[in-house]
Amino acid sequence: MNKQVLPKSSEAEIEFGEMGHSLGLLLRLSQLRVFEVFYEKLSHHGLKPGEFTVLWLISLNPDAKQGDIARRIHIKPAHMTKLVSRAVDAGLVERVIPEDDRRSVRLRLTQAGERFVTEKKREFTTYLADENIGLSDSDFSELVRLLRVFNGMEDPK
Template identity: 30%
Template sequence: MTPAKPRTRKPVPPPTTAPEPLDSHVLESLVGYNARRAYLVVYVAFAERMAVYGLKPTDFSVLSLLAHNPGATSRQLCAALDIQPPNFVSLVAAMDRRGLIERRPHPHDGRAVGLHLTPAGHQLMVEAEEAVIQLEKEASHKLTDRERETLIRLLQKIYL
């Protein structure tokens, strides 16, 4: 067990005087507005906690997919994550340079490249997935386990 693990909370917020808050009841009745605000909270927590691993949300998503879909191609990953192929190139290149993934020739298609986690990539993802699960738990600590499941189920009814 890690003794006295370092707090990664924000330092004390600057002692500014808050302005009078506004009535935002209309915005708060919209799914889009609320989904974005909630996402932003998790995103900030992710950025703070995952900086140690040098992973942004998109990097994490790609590596997580590769962990469970070894040999996936750029095309498949782009489709799964809604990323435009041109924007995917530098992403893959950076993780290749870091030694987290490997490109191997595709068995059936000479145009495609199969992507695989390296042992270092696997090891990083074991720690990173654990950290993300923990960070998500903290970011959604006001929800019971049941509520959290419900939330996810309802969100998926919108985008799946």
């Protein structure tokens, strides 16, 4: 029987080969690292990253259609409905059904939701600086700029 002995390190070196240049893989690994920081710094609020993002977007876009927000941040309609329902149950968001379009759902923050976003804004935006894990400030700024271009949030230079 041929046994291989692994290094005594807690993390063995794993070869990625060509997959080490896969944008999807690199983005996924990056997302997981950033989420670890999010939960370490902000888990005491009981929110997931997507939940605060939705609250933030609603605060900046009152009366936006639920479906428009979901499409823009690539959340499936069923997941967005659950996420919004949790925010409604928590008293942070209200759904508005326009008289002229009963099929659409528009979202706005309640007073409690506005207070929550206002009170937590500094803490959540300060966390954004903690997302820079191991890059120089200029490299991090360039990475963010390139991702904004990639996601259609900014025109390429």
